[in-house]
Amino acid sequence: EAEVAQSPRYKITEKSQAVAFWCDPISGHATLYWYRQILGQGPELLVQFQDESVVDDSQLPKDRFSAERLKGVDSTLKIQPAELGDSAMYLCASSSSQQGRYGYTFGSGTRLTVV
């Protein structure tokens, strides 16, 4: 069964350092999402791509976060500088339709701890 690949699975970084997460969606899925999930809460959308274009980044803290999907396939989410409050699970998801009406496929996530 096709999966969304994410790496690394775990990351510990010191505050003020830079950190990057990588995601490879299911082949052929044009829509890619990055979510942040704080323990005990539901996932919150950070950024949505349609192919290589950003569709929605209204909730992305652009002073420190950036995301790219240069060739419309895999994607990178970066945080610089990391802050203690950024500790969370970062999830990547992809969908075969922009409307997401067939459900999203999530990766296993990257657990970030900022110390």
Place this chain on the structure above:
Amino acid sequence: SQKIEQNSEALNIQEGKTATLTCNYTNYSPAYLQWYRQDPGRGPVFLLLIRENEKEKRKERLKVTFDTTLKQSLFHITASQPADSATYLCALELDSSASKIIFGSGTRLSIRP
């Protein structure tokens, strides 16, 4: 603002019984609603999608209802098993033109043998 509420307390159910989870929403009318399962330390797994014109949907031991008048969805697991223990998230379409969905905070379900 849009709001989704799921059972805030964990749900503990005896094996073999039916587990019922609730998702209530306010201030908008989504065209569809999704349910996901999430195990600790893992990403959510899509289970079911129900559209606004569908009252009920089934998949094996799972059943979802969608009442647009009450602004509520119920998620049922019949003949529950310890392996069904997980957190269950509901998600609603926020804006059909932009395909944004928002998630509830989830309900943790524990099935005891």
